[in-house]
Amino acid sequence: GQSLEQPSEVTAVEGAIVQINCTYQTSGFYGLSWYQQHDGGAPTFLSYNGLDGLEETGRFSSFLSRSDSYGYLLLQELQMKDSASYFCAVREDSGGYQKVTFGTGTKLQVIP
Amino acid sequence: SQTIHQWPATLVQPVGSPLSLECTVEGTSNPNLYWYRQAAGRGLQLLFYSVGIGQISSEVPQNLSASRPQDRQFILSSKKLLLSDSGFYLCAWSLRWGHNEQFFGPGTRLTVL
Numbered sequence: 001g002q003s004l005e006q007p008s009e010v011t012a013v014e015g016a017i018v019q020i021n022c023t024y025q026t027s028g029f030y031g032l033s034w035y036q037q038h039d040g041g042a043p044t045f046l047s048y049n050g051l052d053g054l055e056e057t058g059r060f061s062s063f064l065s066r067s068d069s070y071g072y073l074l075l076q077e078l079q080m081k082d083s084a085s086y087f088c089a090v091r092e093d094s095g096g097y098q099k100v101t102f103g104t105g106t107k108l109q110v111i112p
Numbered sequence: 113s114q115t116i117h118q119w120p121a122t123l124v125q126p127v128g129s130p131l132s133l134e135c136t137v138e139g140t141s142n143p144n145l146y147w148y149r150q151a152a153g154r155g156l157q158l159l160f161y162s163v164g165i166g167q168i169s170s171e172v173p174q175n176l177s178a179s180r181p182q183d184r185q186f187i188l189s190s191k192k193l194l195l196s197d198s199g200f201y202l203c204a205w206s207l208r209w210g211h212n213e214q215f216f217g218p219g220t221r222l223t224v225l
Contacts, residue, residue, distance in 0.1 A: 031212065033212065035214075041219075042216035042217060042218055043156070043214075045215070048213065050212070087155060091212070099158070099161065100206075102156040103155055104155035107153075
């Protein structure tokens with residue numbers, strides 16, 4: 001089976017940088033995605049890493065190390081609106097179909 | 113542009129009653145479709161996925177079922193709801209090939225009393 005681990009909660013100060021880690025165990029690994037979900041809302045896609053290295057999209061960056069089964073999401077210049085839950089999700093090959101499995105999420109609280 | 117619709121937005125149902133949640137996608141063809149459930153403060157649990165009309169794969173055995181009568185329509189059903197079926201139900205779609213991103217609908221918040 002597959003499993004993903006990420007911290008349940010993180011608190012950071014407005015303007016600071018925060019890193020949310022994700023470790024995974026799965027077979028047929030294809031890539032790692034990150035999603036943001038505000039309370040009561042639907043998840044929205046942030047980034048995807050299919051290869052090792054860093055992907056940057058504005059204030060958000062995501063990193064993947066396939067050999068370590070590890071990735072992280074880096075949020076810079078934190079804003080109050082970044083307070084949300086962040087989910088890592090593993091994309092894996094499942095009998096010819098690429099299935100996505102989500103982690104349990106990290107609740108980020110940005111404080112003034 | 114693509115749009116995904118879910119209804120109803122909220123639903124309160126008694127234990128033992130039936131359920132039907134509908135999801136439709138506009139602006140794309142042959143999407144992969146997914147049903148997820150999210151308990152309060154928890155992650156997303158994949159319930160069903162579909163790669164085509166009439167093709168449904170179940171991830172978790174339970175009293176729920178799914179159907180895909182049309183290419184862009186995905187329905188989640190139950191004959192008899194349980195208290196444990198309460199949660200936030202999310203429908204999502206992705207492209208058939210190269211689908212790095214899943215697009216989620218607004219969700220249905222179901223409370224079973």
